[in-house]
Amino acid sequence: MVEMGGELVEVVAADGTVERVVTRAEMRGQRLQHRGVGVVVRRPGDGAVRAHQRAAWKDVWPSYWDLAFGGVCGVGETYEASAVRELAEEAGVEVTEADLRFLAAGLFEDDAVALVARVYEIDHAGPFTFADGEVERSEWVARAELDDWAAARQVVPDTLSIGLERLRIYSSGS
Secondary structure, X not given: OOOOOOOEEEEEOOOXXXXXEEEHHHHHHHOOOEEEEEEEEEOOOOOOEEEEEEOOOOOOOOOOEEOOEEEEOOOOOOHHHHHXXXXXXXXXXXXXXXXXXEEEEEEEEOOOOEEEEEEEEXXXXXXXXXXXXXXXXXXXXXXXXXXXXXXXXXXXXXXHOOOHHHXXXXXXXX
């Protein structure tokens, strides 16, 4: 388990403007709006999405499945730098900011999270390594099977808000 409660996080307005800096524990405890990123990993050739199950110790949505690797942006960190860092930490995939393709941006809010997010995608066939322990397991999901796959699992709601239709049909390689 990774200790993250003391990590510093920016509290932001809906437009992403930084209002103040707090600890991650304070941000989670008060459900403060913060910046986050996700990276959808697609298999070259067929565009299948690399899904993963989050660790049971995660502070939000433990053991849920996700269609994007990602997390909270660090203080002063760009969305792109955060996406590169998160992908390396969670999946062992080393990319550059230039490798990222913008997919979506927006606000997400539920009882657990208030988030200003950007989502990117990359093409990568692996290998994948999960050294930081944030991922329990992973698998490829064909674009045509995303709806059925998601219906059969608990999937993190912020990723679902991207829209399965968008993930099923969109790929810059298509």
